[in-house]
Amino acid sequence: MASIFHNTASKLASFQYLRRSTFGKNVPALSAFFSTSSRRGAIKNVMVVGSGLMGAGIAQVAAVTNHQVTLVDQTNAILTKSMRSIEKSLGRVAKKKFQDDAEGANKFVTDALSRITVTTEPHSAVGEVDLLVEAIVENIRVKHKLFSDLDKAAPSHAIFASNTSSLPIGEIASVTNRKDRFGGLHFFNPVPLMKLVEVIRISETTDETFDALFQFSKELGKVPVACRDTPGFIVNRLLVPYLLEAIRMLERGDASAKDIDTAMKLGAGYPMGPLELADYVGLDTTKFIIDGWHEKYPDVQVFNPSEILNDLVAREKLGKKTGEGFYKYD
Numbered sequence: 132m133a134s135i136f137h138n139t140a141s142k143l144a145s146f147q148y149l150r151r152s153t154f155g156k157n158v159p160a161l162s163a164f165f166s167t168s169s170r171r172g173a174i175k176n177v178m179v180v181g182s183g184l185m186g187a188g189i190a191q192v193a194a195v196t197n198h199q200v201t202l203v204d205q206t207n208a209i210l211t212k213s214m215r216s217i218e219k220s221l222g223r224v225a226k227k228k229f230q231d232d233a234e235g236a237n238k239f240v241t242d243a244l245s246r247i248t249v250t251t252e253p254h255s256a257v258g259e260v261d262l263l264v265e266a267i268v269e270n271i272r273v274k275h276k277l278f279s280d281l282d283k284a285a286p287s288h289a290i291f292a293s294n295t296s297s298l299p300i301g302e303i304a305s306v307t308n309r310k311d312r313f314g315g316l317h318f319f320n321p322v323p324l325m326k327l328v329e330v331i332r333i334s335e336t337t338d339e340t341f342d343a344l345f346q347f348s349k350e351l352g353k354v355p356v357a358c359r360d361t362p363g364f365i366v367n368r369l370l371v372p373y374l375l376e377a378i379r380m381l382e383r384g385d386a387s388a389k390d391i392d393t394a395m396k397l398g399a400g401y402p403m404g405p406l407e408l409a410d411y412v413g414l415d416t417t418k419f420i421i422d423g424w425h426e427k428y429p430d431v432q433v434f435n436p437s438e439i440l441n442d443l444v445a446r447e448k449l450g451k452k453t454g455e456g457f458y459k460y461d
């Protein structure tokens with residue numbers, strides 16, 4: 132009993148610690164040591180590294196909300212393609228926002244595009260940044276190389292953030308000398324439409340850094356939530372084991388895929404069933420996340436791999452994108 136109480140009390144205390152920064156009650160003595168304290172809310176120049184699905188979306192919403200954005204990728208061809216997709220996406224937003232105002236719509240798109248500069252040489256541009264958001268391939272070695280290189284070239288006040296879905300933020304930050312100015316900014320796909328951003332703090336993240344990331348997310352028009360550096364943060368920590376539990380039900384023969392999905396849609400009010408959702412997310416992505424967690428936390432049962440999932444991925448039935456997963460698609 133005592134230990135449960137102790138556990139609960141300490142969890143509550145750390146939860147309050149997590150939230151405290153949200154309300155800006157910082158420790159003044161500490162604040163003075165960090166140059167970010169004088170720059171609170173002053174994130175103006177943003178570098179987004181990785182111009183794929185997520186990076187392009189992050190660059191778009193940052194540019195729309197009046198930030199100067201440097202978008203980085205490995206080749207000019209990739210950047211050209213990304214800029215085209217940003218332009219198209221901005222066009223869709225403008226069409227809704229300025230229904231009978233073609234001039235306004237045009238200005239909205241050209242203004243936002245004019246705030247984005249592209250480069251394949253982040254070192255030459257990182258000297259100007261207030262915030263760097265990394266959205267490159269989900270591979271710890273590649274992320275380490277990027278962050279350790281740019282850490283040396285970035286100004287001391289600059290905050291670094293990763294958009295990783297499944298890697299520990301602390302592990303990514305470990306190669307830098309700015310762990311106090313490091314956090315997670317976990318956006319959701321598609322970034323221009325999805326309102327949520329999970330703002331992750333590691334034990335070294337200062338209140339100033341956390342506040343700046345939280346405030347920046349608000350400036351983008353998002354709804355930020357605070358979470359510690361725990362596997363999957365809030366959404367994926369709950370969602371991925373749920374998907375795996377549904378796959379395990381199928382594996383045991385408890386119910387058919389269709390009945391599991393129908394049950395969760397009609398019984399729990401979810402817009403999609405778990406197996407439909409796994410097909411939509413991609414079975415390779417789901418397997419990648421669960422395998423990574425299982426390797427790191429072999430004792431956590433809900434992170435156990437699944438034979439059906441492994442088999443489907445081995446046969447390249449990855450869900451909607453390959454035309455077959457738990458279901459067949461035309």
Ligand SMILES: NC(=O)c1ccc[n+]([C@@H]2O[C@H](COP(=O)([O-])OP(=O)(O)OC[C@H]3O[C@@H](n4cnc5c(N)ncnc54)[C@H](O)[C@@H]3O)[C@@H](O)[C@H]2O)c1
Nearest residue numbers: 181182183184185186204205266267268269294295296320
């Ligand atoms: N796809 C999602 O739904 C989603 C959601 C939230 C978070 N994430 C995370 O966001 C990150 C990016 O995911 P994505 O889906 O946008 O991937 P993506 O494959 O669409 O884009 C990654 C981009 O990074 C570029 N890149 C790779 N290494 C680079 C380097 N060293 N320097 C510069 N550019 C580099 C690639 O060329 C590519 O354009 C991953 O960490 C992923 O876990 C993805």
